[in-house]
Every structure is written in C-alpha cells, then in structure tokens.
Amino acid sequence: MDELLNIWEKPAAEEKFMIAGWRQWADAGAVSSALPQYLIDHLRARKIGEIESREFYLFQIPGTHHFLRPEIKMEDGYRQSLRYHKNEIFYTGDEKKGLFIFLGDEPHLKADLYADTFFQAAKALGVKRVGVVGGVYGPVPYDKEREVSCVYSMRSMKQEMSEYAVRFSNYEGGVSIGSFMADSAERNGIEYFSFYAFVPAYDFSELSSLLQGVRIENDYKAWYDLMRRFNHMFGLGIDLTDLQRQAEELTTSMATKIGELERRLPQLKIDEYMNKVSENFVETPFMLLDDVWERELGDLFEDLDE
Numbered sequence: 621m622d623e624l625l626n627i628w629e630k631p632a633a634e635e636k637f638m639i640a641g642w643r644q645w646a647d648a649g650a651v652s653s654a655l656p657q658y659l660i661d662h663l664r665a666r667k668i669g670e671i672e673s674r675e676f677y678l679f680q681i682p683g684t685h686h687f688l689r690p691e692i693k694m695e696d697g698y699r700q701s702l703r704y705h706k707n708e709i710f711y712t713g714d715e716k717k718g719l720f721i722f723l724g725d726e727p728h729l730k731a732d733l734y735a736d737t738f739f740q741a742a743k744a745l746g747v748k749r750v751g752v753v754g755g756v757y758g759p760v761p762y763d764k765e766r767e768v769s770c771v772y773s774m775r776s777m778k779q780e781m782s783e784y785a786v787r788f789s790n791y792e793g794g795v796s797i798g799s800f801m802a803d804s805a806e807r808n809g810i811e812y813f814s815f816y817a818f819v820p821a822y823d824f825s826e827l828s829s830l831l832q833g834v835r836i837e838n839d840y841k842a843w844y845d846l847m848r849r850f851n852h853m854f855g856l857g858i859d860l861t862d863l864q865r866q867a868e869e870l871t872t873s874m875a876t877k878i879g880e881l882e883r884r885l886p887q888l889k890i891d892e893y894m895n896k897v898s899e900n901f902v903e904t905p906f907m908l909l910d911d912v913w914e915r916e917l918g919d920l921f922e923d924l925d926e
Contacts, residue, residue, distance in 0.1 A: 627669035633718030644726035649819035649839025651755030665710035676727035735804035757821035773805035817842035840866035
C-alpha cells in the first residue's frame with residue numbers, strides 16, 4: 621500500500637480537515653467533481669501528494685468505447701496532451717487551521733485497496749475528519765435550499781450530523797464511491813461523512829414528446845449550501861461571496877428559462893408542473909445562529925414599522 625501513496629509535504633496545523641470529491645457516478649450538478657476543483661482554484665491550494673493510479677483503472681470494456689479510457693488531445697497527428705486518471709491531494713491553511721482537498725477518479729478495480737490507501741493518506745496527514753461531497757438529481761425546486769442527504773462512518777456522529785439540516789439516507793441499491801468509503805473509514809477509526817445534495821432536474825416528457833427535460837449541470841446553489849455547512853463544521857472561514865452570487869444568478873437564470881418555456885408552450889402548463897414540485901417539497905434550511913438573529917431582528921423591525 622505504501623508504494624501507492626506519494627506524499628511529499630506534510631503541512632503542520634493545529635487542526636486539519638479534508639473535503640473530498642470524485643469524477644464519479646453520483647456527480648449531479650458537478651457537486652463531487654467541480655466543487656473541489658473550485659475550492660482548489662479559489663483558495664489557491666497547492667498539490668502536496670497523490671495516490672498512484674495504476675492499480676485501479678481499466679483501459680476498456682467492449683461496448684464502453686471511450687468511457688473508461690485516458691483522454692488524448694491531438695493536433696496534426698501529434699499528441700498535445702494525454703490525461704490519465706488522477707487522485708490528487710491539495711492543501712491550504714495556516715498554523716491554526718488546515719484544509720486538504722482531495723479530487724480523484726472513481727476507481728474501477730480494487731475498491732477496498734483504494735479506500736484503505738485513501739485513509740492511510742488521511743492518517744499520515746493528521747486529518748481530523750473527512751467530508752465528502754456528491755450530487756443526486758431529483759425533481760426539487762430550483763429556488764429553495766437544497767435538500768442534503770447524509771451518510772456517516774461512526775454511530776457516535778449521528779447527533780452532531782443532525783444539526784446540519786440533513787436527512788439520513790435509507791437508500792438501497794448500487795453504491796457510490798462516497799458511501800462505499802464509509803465502511804473503510806470505520807475500520808480505520810476515522811470520522812467520515814458524505815453530504816449528497818439533491819440537484820434540480822425536471823422530466824417534461826410526460827407533458828409533451830417535444831420536450832425531454834431540464835437539469836442543472838453546475839449547481840452553484842448546491843455548492844454554496846454545502847460549503848456553508850463545511851465552513852461552520854470545520855471553522856474554515858472561507859469567503860463564500862462569489863459562490864453566493866453565482867447561486868443567485870443560477871436561480872434567476874432558471875426562472876427565466878422556465879418562464880420562456882411557459883410562454884412558448886402554454887398548453888403544456890409547465891407552471892402547474894413546477895407548482896406541484898414546490899408543493900411536494902419541504903424545505904429544511906441550514907440556519908446559523910447569526911442568521912437566526914438577523915431574521916428575528918428583521919421580523920421585529922417589520923412588526924414595529926407596522
């Protein structure tokens with residue numbers, strides 16, 4: 621296992637946490653792949669290690685075409701670049717607080733070995749807790765706070781996780797890499813959890829054969845809602861102003877798109893469809909104490925004005 625792990629820097633900080641994601645199956649809204657990359661870029665995190673990839677990937681399976689293969693870029697017959705599967709560890713922080721960001725490719729082979737190597741890295745780096753991000757598509761309102769499902773590695777974590785406005789998963793079926801890793805985390809004695817955000821996706825095919833549906837490819841609202849939780853849990857203090865702005869722009873863009881569809885195809889009653897989506901949704905916002913005080917004071921001043 622040691623030969624699969626390459627760490628060339630072990631940063632020192634009093635508390636160290638990790639946020640992890642994968643280019644994977646449960647990546648609705650690019651939550652699992654693009655949110656970690658956003659953090660790496662936004663925080664200017666530096667690469668400090670990687671998991672060697674040679675043991676964990678297939679080149680091809682008949683019928684999958686390019687799905688499993690490394691990606692190449694050619695120009696006039698000459699190789700410009702060749703992208704292999706990667707599992708990289710980045711770091712940002714100071715002497716008090718450190719954040720590792722892991723971004724990898726979901727393995728095809730030897731998942732147990734992959735998981736154990738991942739947690740060997742967490743132990744070697746002194747990580748206190750690992751949080752994983754993922755996304756699942758569903759018919760949820762685009763203008764409400766995203767519902768978040770939670771999976772955790774140790775029973776003792778349940779009470780604390782319940783404070784983050786999550787619902788605990790009762791899912792049965794094919795496992796994502798994030799949920800699979802929880803078993804290895806417990807065996808390795810590591811606090812580990814996955815937050816899966818439900819990303820808006822609407823199937824309009826039942827209304828008309830002319831329409832397929834609408835879904836959000838990069839769900840900045842989900843990214844923002846998840847990072848508010850991580851900021852609070854890990855005490856990171858990351859400036860989320862940029863994500864908040866993108867989340868608000870996304871909501872406005874979706875409202876415009878839905879409005880255009882309703883005006884162009886009024887016979888389909890898309891507004892009626894969207895109203896049903898909202899009626900069946902129970903919003904569970906994650907409220908920080910400062911947010912609660914701000915809301916209560918705002919309500920108080922409104923009452924006084926009246």
